[in-house]
Amino acid sequence: MAKYDCDLFVLGAGSGGVRAARLAAMSGAKVLVAEEHRVGGTCVIRGCVPKKFMVYASEFAHHFKMAEGYGWTVGESRFDWPGFIAEKDKEIARLSGIYVRNLQNAGAELVHGKARLVDAHTVEVEGHGTVTADKILVAVGARPWMPxxxxxxxxxxxxxxxxxxxxxxxRIVIAGGGYIALEFAGIFNGLGVDTTLVHRGPNVLRGFDDDVRAHISDEMEKRGIKVILATQHAAIEKTATGFVSRFTNGHHCESDVVMFALGREPYVEGLGLEAAGVKLAENGAVVVDDYSRTNVENIWAVGDVTNRINLTPVAIREGHAFADTVFNDRPTKFDHEMVASAVFSQPPIGSVGLSEADARHKLGKVDIYLARFRPMKYAFTSSAERSLVKLVVEAATEKVVGCHVVGPDSPEIIQLAAVAMKMGVTKSQWDSTCAVHPTLAEELVTLREKYTPQGLGQAA
Known part of the structure; x- marks a missing residue:
């Protein structure tokens, strides 16, 4: 008689949990997965995928304006929000169904309901009773933080x-300066909404390269987004015509919707982690080692709930590494270095490696290569939009340690830059690559003159 009801119990059917559950089940393990919402997690249901559809929809207004410069006569355009939402929801339902089928085809059992740990080997699922498990994986993700x-x-x-x-x-007021706030500001602005972005910091996108931060803020304003920095909400008041956002600097703004995008926090509330003895960090994240194992021997955690790098592909790779380690006898650590990221702002951003400031702090002397230019795509338009490309190079080794691009197709460009940098490419090797002309990407391999930021002089 089996000691436990299952070999693995997974809390959460998002990208990381589903990958881990499928691989574990395919190894022959008996796997149960509990999900309290729809299968697919943040990325599929309320994150990357629907957001990207919204970005696509919002970009057409900009394309229509550009088309006129290329000789097109563009007639009256009208956006059907309810129609778009219906199509978006239809596609999300299809993708969620694929996740369900993939779990079932692998042999994992899916249970709908919130799961709570009773102890290190016992899980209670709302509406389904208790289950015992040899091993437990926490993959419940994160949730928006609200003040x-x-x-x-x-x-x-x-x-x-x-x-x-x-x-x-x-009219909409969006509070926040991270990638979610910037992306939704671009979406609503592109759809014709009077958009105001309010951020308490001195610039948006904390943690990104400072040149990128300043550049994207300027470009967003060129697109018509009002960017208000160094203040935050003091109160929100409901009126007969909408809402009034009152800010700490004494100013106010009226809108129909107020949206907060002030960051996300690990979703640990009500999971019973304390009952199982699982250690949490001060910010609520589940503390894990390099193999995603918690302080409790039979409990692991992957994805945003661990607050390492909160990106869907990272959660998938962490889940895969967990399954290889625990069920396939292949101890595997996921390397969190040189993970590329994209911000689907308008214009978009692609970034991998260190910012200039972080590189100077960690490595000492660095060389900077930077160019700002008008994209060829805008040659026949009145647009004042400019692109930015930047390389950060460790001076002593010539190793490229940071690559940052702002402009059309930058998320596509950064993926292959990340491949080269993951392999330790040097600036001379980078320069030996022949350019693809005419493209924005070629600017990266034609940067020859070192750039000296103002105020640093030759000693930099």
Whole structure:
């Protein structure tokens, strides 16, 4: 008689949990997966995928303007928000169904309901009773953080609700300066919404390269987004015509919708982790080692709940490494170095490696190569938009340690830059690559003159 009901119990059917569950089940293990919402997790249901559809939809207005410069006569255009939302939801349902089928085809059993640990080997699933498990994987992701003490916060929405607004607002205020805030600012602005972005910091995208941060802020304003820095909400008041956002600098702004994108926090509430003895960090993240194992011997965690690098492909690779280590006898660590990221702002950003500031702090002397230019795509238009490419190179070794691109197709470009940098490419090797002309990407391999930031002089 088996000691436990299953070999592996997975909390969460998002990208990381599903990958781990499938591989474990395919190894012959008996696997149960519990999901309290729809299968697919943040990325498929309320994140990357629907957001990218919204970005695509919002870019057409910009394309229509550009088309006129190329000789096209563009007639009256009208955007059907309810029609778009219906098509988006249809595709999300299809993708969620694929996740379900993949789990079932692998031999894993799916249970709908919130799971809570009773102890290190016992899980209670709401509406389904308790299950015992030899091993447990926590893959529940993260949730939007909302400032609970802010007066009027109940009038605001998070990014979750932004995917399901019953109608497109005429005016929106978005609080935040991270990638989610920037992406939704571009989306709503592109769809014709009067958009204001409010961020408490001195510039947007904390953690990114400073030249990228300044550049994207300027480019967003050129697109018509009002960017207000160094202030935050003091209160939100409901009025007969919408909402009034009152800021700490004494100013205010009226809108139809107020959206908070102030970051995300690990979703550990109500999971019973303390009952199992699982250690949490101060920010609520599950603490794990290089193999995603917690302090409890039979419990692991992957994805955003661990707050390492909160990206879908990272969660998938962590889940894969867990399954290889625990069920396929192939101890595997996922290497979190040189992970590329994209911000689907308008214009978009691609980034991999160190920012200039981080490189100077960690490596000492670095060489900077930077260019700003007008994209060829805008040659026949009145657009003042400019692109940016930047390389950060460790001076002593010539190793390329940072690559940052802002402009058309930059998320596509950065993927292959990441391949070269993961292999340790040097600047001379980078330069030996022949350019593909005419492209924006060729600017990366034609950067020859070192760039000296203002104020640093030759000693930099």
């Amino acid at each position: 609970a003490e802010l007066p009027g916060v109940e009038h605001a929405i998070s990014s979750n609700e932004a995917f399901h607004l019953p109608e497109l607002p005429k």
